[in-house]
Amino acid sequence: MDFFDNKMAGIWGLGYLGYTTMLRLQKRGFSIRAYDFTRQRELFAKKKYPDEDQRISWSKMRYLPPLDFSKVKVVKYVRNMFKDISLHFITAPEEYKRNGEKGMAQRVAEIFSLYLKRYNTRPLIIFESAFIPGYIEKNFVNYLENTGLKEGRDFYVGVWLRMDWCIENFIVQNNTMPVAGYSQKSLSAVKALIEYLGIPYVTFENIKEAEIYVNAINAIQAMINDFLRQLSFGYPSVNMRKVMQVIVDNINLAECSLNMGTGGEKMTFAINYLIDGSTNPGSLGLLKEFQEVNLSSILNYGEYIVKSGYKNVTILGVSSQGDKKELTLSPAISLAEYLLKNNVGVCINDPLFSEADLLRLIKGVKTVVFPNEAFLSEVVIVGSDHFEYFTLSQKVLSKLKKKTKLIIDNYGIWEKLDFGKNTKYYVVGDGSLNIF
Secondary structure, three states: OOOOOOOEEEEEOOOHHHHHHHHHHHHOOOEEEEEOOOOHHHHHHOOOOOOHHHHHHHOOOOOOOOOOHHHEEEOOOHHHHOOOOOEEEEOOOOOOOOOOOOOHHHHHHHHHHHHHHHHOOOOEEEEOOOOOOOHHHHHHHHHHHHOOOOEOOOEEEEEEOOOOOOHHHHHHOOOOEEEEEOOHHHHHHHHHHHHHOOOOEEEOOOHHHHHHHHHHHHHHHHHHHHHHHHHHHHOOOOOHHHHHHHHHHHOOHHHOOOOOOOOOOOOOHHHHHHHHOOOOHHHOHHHHHHHHHHHHHHHHHHHHHHHOOOOEEEEEOOOOOOOOOOOOOOOHHHHHHHHHHOOOEEEEEOOOOOHHHHHHHOOOOEEOOOOOOOOOOOEEEEOOOOHHHHOOOHHHHHHOOOOOOEEEEOOOOOOOOOOOOOOEEEEOOOOOOOOO
């Protein structure tokens, strides 16, 4: 179905997102029909839209590119939003509501459930604002489907979630737009439209992932702000504004990785250094919390293994870095000691350490030979990304004796191998195992 062949679009909301979406669509020849739940309709009718407050909040320079108002019709009645329109943008953002109050998604869902049945337009509906992950599915898609409509048949839902909050950012378009669809056809339609409009984008497998992405980026920025603020309290005699700018310009987030946690016998040195060197260490709450969370993240896996009733575990690698004899940030030691204290047998292998070294390092463990004895435990944990572990092939694996029911791979080095239907293979963070 061609959702935008007639170059007509419905805009739900006349705030910043609505205004800039209309700008973008008009550039490609679209005509607009718009509706707003607030007094914006009146401002538009009186030709006072956008008003001065909107200009101030939407633009750092108080300049807004002009709309062609002759091609925008703001309607008074919602029924006029449906005839001949098969492309809708929900540009009004969600807000926290008190118990019993309806959010934007549910309000428009009620309207769509009524008029989709009447007009049978089978539209593509694009949400532009991220809220609580899962909110769009729960309060819009599920609501419509509970009325007898079906996503992928009677309507299509996708997102391109906006991350610009002023005209200047909108014009520059530095960020790639996160894009997702509730169904494959919805995703294909959103991608076709965004490519037609020439917007850079990144695709997610489902709407919830895209919602998490946007919220996570905003949360990271908020936490960095809080961290830098705390750092200025911890080092009050330092010009932290200058230091902050250099930090922001040089931080390399590509170095981040999703794993079980780093800890072992010692925590990250940098955290300790910053706390120990501060004249007000009590103000560095985020750093202290990281120390606690870091260790607890590792032990969460240990708690899961104990709770699940597994009796024996093999940990492959105690080194914190692949092919380096380094224990500073290794999670293996703390995890092994926790399991042993909870009566779970632990076997260890690390090609960089002798058997005597390993037995001395962690009291009570046994050593195993890789790969021959690696899969004789119920659980196997890949703790280090040593080259030797990468060499495991499907041919070698098929000849080994295996009793393993669960593999926790900290690095994803065996993602292409098939361990059989009786073994659960989990790469840390892949969403296939709930350890809580």
